[in-house]
Amino acid sequence: DSGVTQTPKHLITATGQRVTLRCSPRSGDLSVYWYQQSLDQGLQFLIHYYNGEERAKGNILERFSAQQFPDLHSELNLSSLELGDSALYFCASSVAVPNTGELFFGEGSRLTVL
């Protein structure tokens, strides 16, 4: 158990819909990262928050947005969903500066868009 909690674990929805994925980082971790993993693909970095502020953006679509709240949990909002958005979405957390490159990943939220 990494200490990172993601909900929901599974989500099935239709094209055009909107969903929210939630992540609670490990106790004390200020950084939250979101990654997308499609079938047979690596982990694509989406966005990074540190202590409530956006720090870096990857290849995140304009239809996607995220935020980190004062209690440090984070939400990833996906809207106008398309079939290609079906993927495993991981949240990871770390201390402020992960000197060893160690991120702690949640179990992921598997999104299926029909």
Place this chain on the structure above:
Amino acid sequence: GQSLEQPSEVTAVEGAIVQINCTYQTSGFYGLSWYQQHDGGAPTFLSYNGLDGLEETGRFSSFLSRSDSYGYLLLQELQMKDSASYFCAVRDDKGNTPLVFGKGTRLSVIA
């Protein structure tokens, strides 16, 4: 930007040794990490190399050559449970920057 190359698949026999290579191109460099991911599971951290040389953690070792932009993960005494995907990842700055992952190497351990 950054790019990482690693083989897509490797097969090895139980009890043997396997090496998974990773080459990278980054604008800056602040360490090479390795992660393991079993099917349907979360990636878990295995090792980190910030400096050249070999780091050993039990049956797993990781090597880095910064001059060659190259590293590898060495798995010894392979077990069936080592069947998983292995990802190398880099950061290009020591600041609070995200890890960029390779596409992963799927290791199959056979009897």
